[in-house]
Amino acid sequence: xxxxxxxxxxxxxxxxxxxxxxxxxxxxxxxxxxxxxxxxxxxxxxxxxxxxxxxxxxxxxxxxxxxxxxxxxxxxxxxxxxxxxxxxxxxxxxxxxxxxxxxxxxxxxxxxxxxxxxxxxxxxxxxxxxxxxxxxxxxxxxxxxxxxxxxxxxxxxxxxxxxxxxxxxxxxxxxxxxxxxxxxxxx
Numbered sequence: 543x544x545x546x547x548x549x550x551x552x553x554x555x556x557x558x559x560x561x562x563x564x565x566x567x568x569x570x571x572x573x574x575x576x577x578x579x580x581x582x583x584x585x586x587x588x589x590x591x592x593x594x595x596x597x598x599x600x601x602x603x604x605x606x607x608x609x610x611x612x613x614x615x616x617x618x619x620x621x622x623x624x625x626x627x628x629x630x631x632x633x634x635x636x637x638x639x640x641x642x643x644x645x646x647x648x649x650x651x652x653x654x655x656x657x658x659x660x661x662x663x664x665x666x667x668x669x670x671x672x673x674x675x676x677x678x679x680x681x682x683x684x685x686x687x688x689x690x691x692x693x694x695x696x697x698x699x700x701x702x703x704x705x706x707x708x709x710x711x712x713x714x715x716x717x718x719x720x721x722x723x724x725x726x727x728x729x
């Protein structure tokens with residue numbers, strides 16, 4: 543099975559900073575405490591990833607991007623998609639925090655109701671720093687939505703540009719748009 547480009551999140555033109563690009567699945571999946579997001583195991587029949595670079599609507603064209611959202615799609619046989627989410631929940635239960643670049647990253651997981659057949663939202667929070675690593679006050683936030691639609695699971699990883707915060711409001715839109723693309727593909 544091949545996963546077509548049309549199955550992936552397509553950003554609206556007002557948010558698109560550059561065309562989406564394919565990226566290796568191993569590079570696209572988030573790394574937290576370990577390999578929580580893994581490759582899905584033997585039940586995977588296909589996988590692919592794409593990255594979108596986005597901007598805020600009001601940003602002038604010369605601004606740096608606001609962030610990236612990387613999407614990985616896994617197709618499964620049998621109960622593989624449900625099993626993937628079950629294993630992921632178990633792995634995330636033991637990953638409440640981890641160290642990255644000398645800082646502690648806090649991890650919170652909660653259900654994401656009304657998105658797909660079942661979904662999780664993983665929020666990572668860490669002390670905000672400048673490009674040199676100096677604390678600037680406040681926290682930076684990144685989100686990961688993991689969504690199951692029938693026998694497909696998608697992982698959306700939103701990250702702010704160069705270690706800054708992503709946008710929780712945009713992530714909600716991204717998740718719903720990704721589900722619509724998967725629904726259209728599966729019909």
